Amino acid sequence: MSPQILVDGLISGAMIGLGAIGVTLTYSILRFANFAHGEFISWGAYFAFAVSGLLGYLSGGLAAPIGPFSFGWSLPIAAVASVALTAGLALLVDAVLFRPLRSRRGAVIILVMASFGAALALRNLLEFIFTSRPDYYTTNLQIAMRLGGGMRATPDQLLCLGVAAVLALAVHLLLTRTAIGRSMRAVSENPQLSGIVGIDIRSVVRMVWILGAGLAAVAGIMTGLIVQIRPEMGLDLLLPLFAAAILGGIGSVPGAMIAGLIVGLAEALTVQVFGAEWRAAVAFVILVAILLLRPQGLFGRPE
Amino acid sequence: MTAPQAPPIVLTTQALVAGYERDLPIIRGIDLSVMRGEFLTVLGPNGAGKSTLVKAIAGLVPVHGGAIRLDGQDITASPAHTRVRQGLAFVPQTENIFTTLSIQENLQLAAAILPKDKRQARIAALYDMFPDLSARPRRRAGQLSGGQRQMLAVARALVVKPSILILDEPSAGLSPKVVGDVFARLRAINRSGVTTVLVEQNVKAALGVAGRALVLVEGRVAHEGPAATLGDDPVVAELYLGARHSREAMAT
Ligand SMILES: Nc1ncnc2c1ncn2[C@@H]1O[C@H](COP(=O)(O)OP(=O)(O)OP(=O)(O)O)[C@@H](O)[C@H]1O
Ligand SMILES: [Mg+2]
Numbered sequence: 001m002s003p004q005i006l007v008d009g010l011i012s013g014a015m016i017g018l019g020a021i022g023v024t025l026t027y028s029i030l031r032f033a034n035f036a037h038g039e040f041i042s043w044g045a046y047f048a049f050a051v052s053g054l055l056g057y058l059s060g061g062l063a064a065p066i067g068p069f070s071f072g073w074s075l076p077i078a079a080v081a082s083v084a085l086t087a088g089l090a091l092l093v094d095a096v097l098f099r100p101l102r103s104r105r106g107a108v109i110i111l112v113m114a115s116f117g118a119a120l121a122l123r124n125l126l127e128f129i130f131t132s133r134p135d136y137y138t139t140n141l142q143i144a145m146r147l148g149g150g151m152r153a154t155p156d157q158l159l160c161l162g163v164a165a166v167l168a169l170a171v172h173l174l175l176t177r178t179a180i181g182r183s184m185r186a187v188s189e190n191p192q193l194s195g196i197v198g199i200d201i202r203s204v205v206r207m208v209w210i211l212g213a214g215l216a217a218v219a220g221i222m223t224g225l226i227v228q229i230r231p232e233m234g235l236d237l238l239l240p241l242f243a244a245a246i247l248g249g250i251g252s253v254p255g256a257m258i259a260g261l262i263v264g265l266a267e268a269l270t271v272q273v274f275g276a277e278w279r280a281a282v283a284f285v286i287l288v289a290i291l292l293l294r295p296q297g298l299f300g301r302p303e
Numbered sequence: 304m305t306a307p308q309a310p311p312i313v314l315t316t317q318a319l320v321a322g323y324e325r326d327l328p329i330i331r332g333i334d335l336s337v338m339r340g341e342f343l344t345v346l347g348p349n350g351a352g353k354s355t356l357v358k359a360i361a362g363l364v365p366v367h368g369g370a371i372r373l374d375g376q377d378i379t380a381s382p383a384h385t386r387v388r389q390g391l392a393f394v395p396q397t398e399n400i401f402t403t404l405s406i407q408e409n410l411q412l413a414a415a416i417l418p419k420d421k422r423q424a425r426i427a428a429l430y431d432m433f434p435d436l437s438a439r440p441r442r443r444a445g446q447l448s449g450g451q452r453q454m455l456a457v458a459r460a461l462v463v464k465p466s467i468l469i470l471d472e473p474s475a476g477l478s479p480k481v482v483g484d485v486f487a488r489l490r491a492i493n494r495s496g497v498t499t500v501l502v503e504q505n506v507k508a509a510l511g512v513a514g515r516a517l518v519l520v521e522g523r524v525a526h527e528g529p530a531a532t533l534g535d536d537p538v539v540a541e542l543y544l545g546a547r548h549s550r551e552a553m554a555t
Pocket of ligand 2 (some may be wrong): 353355
């Protein structure tokens with residue numbers, strides 16, 4: 001068993017974790033499993049692809065690699081734009097689809113089915129615009145650095161790990177230390193009482209979409225940078241996202257991040273031991289095992 | 304607590320019809336006025352619609368007809384979160400605190416609608432009023448005893464200095480001694496100038512603290528009068544005997 005799986009697992013786990021934070025927030029505050037969340041990952045990746053391509057076209061200097069990294073300033077700038085655009089997309093989907101359904105106070109299954117439909121539409125639209133051929137932010141090659149212990153990682157990979165850690169910590173602090181975070185936790189526990197104490201639920205719902213979609217965009221950009229950009233990239237991550245959100249305990253941001261790393265490591269280990277064709281089964285096995293053994297997740301409280 | 308020129312009526316409902324579904328009205332035409340500073344208790348048997356009435360007033364149950372006015376303003380169509388800004392504080396019958404949040408966080412949530420520079424002082428004032436809560440403000444509210452939970456729920460409601468405080472069965476599930484404590488607190492709060500509406504099953508205790516009482520039966524006002532004499536009314540007594548029997552039957 002090569003120690004390299006530790007690096008590979010942590011990196012893909014960090015992206016799963018960022019996506020799972022959005023899933024866990026939507027699940028605990030809007031109270032439904034949003035199967036369209038994976039599409040925010042793909043759209044985030046393509047928004048950044050389009051913007052960075054445009055920036056590189058306008059100014060060749062922006063495409064020149066920064067220091068040891070494979071990309072130029074066009075990508076971080078595009079990433080910021082993509083976070084805003086993906087958040088806007090999520091708010092739009094909520095306004096035209098989920099909000100009208102919520103206001104009818106229908107069954108949760110209706111929201112879940114609607115999210116399936118939204119996922120399909122969003123994915124097909126992406127494929128229509130960009131085709132299903134893989135794209136890349138950059139074609140520059142990177143030399144992996146030795147980390148010791150037989151492990152290697154590229155500067156891009158290390159940067160992604162660092163950014164994921166900082167973002168997860170920031171969201172955790174937002175939730176535990178700020179007024180909007182307090183309101184989010186309140187709505188998650190009891191929406192009716194939240195209204196009574198004066199919380200405007202609509203602003204909390206907006207915050208959930210902005211945070212969830214923003215983090216999904218970042219996860220998509222990282223996946224695009226380290227692997228490749230494809231319209232199905234979000235769909236492929238969907239099962240790992242839900243496995244991590246449930247393993248971490250619904251509503252727990254640190255739980256989602258840590259569980260994301262666990263799922264990523266388990267996938268890397270499985271690929272090493274059994275072969276790449278078993279990767280997709282890992283998240284499924286984890287999901288079923290946690291639902292049977294400890295449905296509240298590692299960090300959740302029993303109902 | 305209220306300006307001297309404030310109008311004498313705080314809250315009115317006019318021919319109020321409300322219920323969870325449009326074709327099934329639970330509240331079937333209720334006219335009600337609450338005078339500034341008074342202590343009104345709303346009584347009635349199980350299922351009479353007491354909770355539905357106060358939930359409709361708080362904006363939690365759809366209104367199908369009639370009007371609700373608070374301090375002269377029509378609030379019939381406003382969402383719950385704006386009613387508290389207009390001075391209406393409601394303590395629901397169950398799940399009336401955030402159990403996963405700390406005591407301090409419960410109060411901070413309520414204080415969020417006050418001006419920034421007033422929040423700290425107002426929370427401190429409530430800790431003075433409820434010393435039980437100030438001992439360990441970081442404690443999770445879910446760990447509090449039944450009586451302490453009710454106190455936190457009342458404190459939370461008072462944070463905004465409401466013009467009216469509406470409580471739905473704060474005595475439910477409490478031991479008789481704790482009920483006595485809670486009611487003594489409510490009486491003191493009312494005497495300090497807070498208009499109070501108390502929904503109760505505990506008729507004796509409620510009539511002991513309230514000035515005026517109203518009996519709801521099947522979504523309508525069946526009786527209304529001074530609390531001191533309502534208990535002597537043979538019709539009301541009869542009604543309540545029935546109600547108490549059914550409650551005991553359910554408990555066993
Ligand atoms: N969430 C709900 N959805 C539909 N019907 C409800 C709901 N809550 C209560 N009801 C119905 O409304 C009627 C009045 O209930 P309500 O809770 O207002 O009575 P109550 O006077 O508060 O009784 P209690 O003393 O038991 O609290 C009952 O017939 C009840 O079944
Ligand atoms: Mg009730």
